[in-house]
Amino acid sequence: MTPPPARADAPPPIGFGRALLFWLKLGFISFGGPAGQIAIMHSELVERRRWISEKRFLHALNYCMVLPGPEAQQLATYLGWLMHRSWGGIAAGLLFVLPSLVLLIGLSWVYVVFGQQPLVAAVFYGIKPAVTAIVLQAGWRLAGRALHSRALVGIAAAAFVAMAVLHLPFVLVLALAALAGHMGARRWPAAFQGRAAHAASATALGDNPAPAAWIDDHSPPPAHARFSRGRLLRVLGVCLALWAAGMGTAIAIGGLEGTLARMGWFFTKAALMTFGGAYAVLPYVYQAAVEHYHWLSGPQMIDGLALGETTPGPLIMVVAFVGFLGGWNQLVLGPDLPFLGGALAAVAVSFFTFLPSFLFILAGGPLVESTRGHLGLAGPMTAITAAVVGVLAQLALFFAGHVLWPDGRGFDGWAAALMVLAAFALIRLKWGVMPVLALSAVAGLGIRMLG
Numbered sequence: 001m002t003p004p005p006a007r008a009d010a011p012p013p014i015g016f017g018r019a020l021l022f023w024l025k026l027g028f029i030s031f032g033g034p035a036g037q038i039a040i041m042h043s044e045l046v047e048r049r050r051w052i053s054e055k056r057f058l059h060a061l062n063y064c065m066v067l068p069g070p071e072a073q074q075l076a077t078y079l080g081w082l083m084h085r086s087w088g089g090i091a092a093g094l095l096f097v098l099p100s101l102v103l104l105i106g107l108s109w110v111y112v113v114f115g116q117q118p119l120v121a122a123v124f125y126g127i128k129p130a131v132t133a134i135v136l137q138a139g140w141r142l143a144g145r146a147l148h149s150r151a152l153v154g155i156a157a158a159a160f161v162a163m164a165v166l167h168l169p170f171v172l173v174l175a176l177a178a179l180a181g182h183m184g185a186r187r188w189p190a191a192f193q194g195r196a197a198h199a200a201s202a203t204a205l206g207d208n209p210a211p212a213a214w215i216d217d218h219s220p221p222p223a224h225a226r227f228s229r230g231r232l233l234r235v236l237g238v239c240l241a242l243w244a245a246g247m248g249t250a251i252a253i254g255g256l257e258g259t260l261a262r263m264g265w266f267f268t269k270a271a272l273m274t275f276g277g278a279y280a281v282l283p284y285v286y287q288a289a290v291e292h293y294h295w296l297s298g299p300q301m302i303d304g305l306a307l308g309e310t311t312p313g314p315l316i317m318v319v320a321f322v323g324f325l326g327g328w329n330q331l332v333l334g335p336d337l338p339f340l341g342g343a344l345a346a347v348a349v350s351f352f353t354f355l356p357s358f359l360f361i362l363a364g365g366p367l368v369e370s371t372r373g374h375l376g377l378a379g380p381m382t383a384i385t386a387a388v389v390g391v392l393a394q395l396a397l398f399f400a401g402h403v404l405w406p407d408g409r410g411f412d413g414w415a416a417a418l419m420v421l422a423a424f425a426l427i428r429l430k431w432g433v434m435p436v437l438a439l440s441a442v443a444g445l446g447i448r449m450l451g
Helices: 016-029 033-048 054-065 071-114 118-146 150-164 170-187 197-205 229-254 259-271 278-292 298-309 315-330 338-370 378-404 413-428 433-450
Strands: none
Touching: 016 033, 016 071, 033 054, 033 071, 054 071, 054 338, 071 118, 071 298, 071 315, 071 338, 118 150, 118 298, 118 378, 118 413, 118 433, 150 170, 150 378, 170 378, 229 259, 229 338, 259 278, 259 315, 259 338, 278 298, 278 315, 278 378, 298 315, 298 378, 298 433, 315 338, 378 413, 413 433
């Protein structure tokens, strides 16, 4: 049952087929990271098409911003679910990531087959310093939004020390930050008061109110968006069954200790702690994928992030690159089928990474619709976001070490110059990621040709 329009000038109900075409289009044009992807959805759905009102859009965004996982993909899932029930949400969420998954599988194959060719190696030589600058920019921007009190600056600094010096696990750092936020919000509430997603969204998206929408400010929730214990249990049961089927398939192929099963366990855990965006969870992925399981090397991780930046969809899709290289290197389907093994692993890690996002939306959406504006996680979430700033600083330090001292000894002055120029272009000149990556790739070619 579709929600009735709140005002007479609202557009007529939107059919599922028409929405499906939009979600497919979005999957191919969703460049620019979460901010750019959210801006695209706001421009298209709120301002241009008037499918949903400004307040309903921001209310959905508020919920997605406090969840672990890619907020832009979850927002698309939420809006698709609100408009066209569960299948609408599933279609919107899947189409948001499928183009990126297909592209990354293809690019990963090109990387492992031709990555050592001089031309390709020169391109990646130029891109790696830019990737380090992109991580710096992400930390800089997040610090500007998140560190609005001395207590939060202290949490960020402590998180950096915990990761860079003490080498504490990423999960423990987040847990300690959440505990600090919970306790600090009780003692010093002003210092831990989060800047609401409303304010952040208004700054990024503009304050101009949209005209009447199909799902307007005062449109009653449709029948499927009203909380039902039976519906909640069904969603939980289906998601658990899908997870069990995926894990069972992985175990059947490679055994309980096989690569696919290990990937399933790990990326399920990673999906539940990606607070603060994809950059925040990259140290956790690095610890497991590079240091513990040896699915790929540290420099390859940087290359994968570069590929993730050049494709549409959420940046967390870099896990598909990690999965592909792990499946290729570990020969999950045998030595005669390296590509299929890599592709299967990429699909598997994407499945385990995004399944929790669908669960959060399809199970939690009705609760959110019935309790608008009453999300009470401000203290812990504000502290976690502050900790993520420190984690990003540690990640940038890790990347810089591999880029500036590629062989562990000699300092690379050309790479340092490219990193500084890329950071200046991103932070000071406010250039986009794609132009910076493109120019860095050209510079890498020029430096290698001159060398």
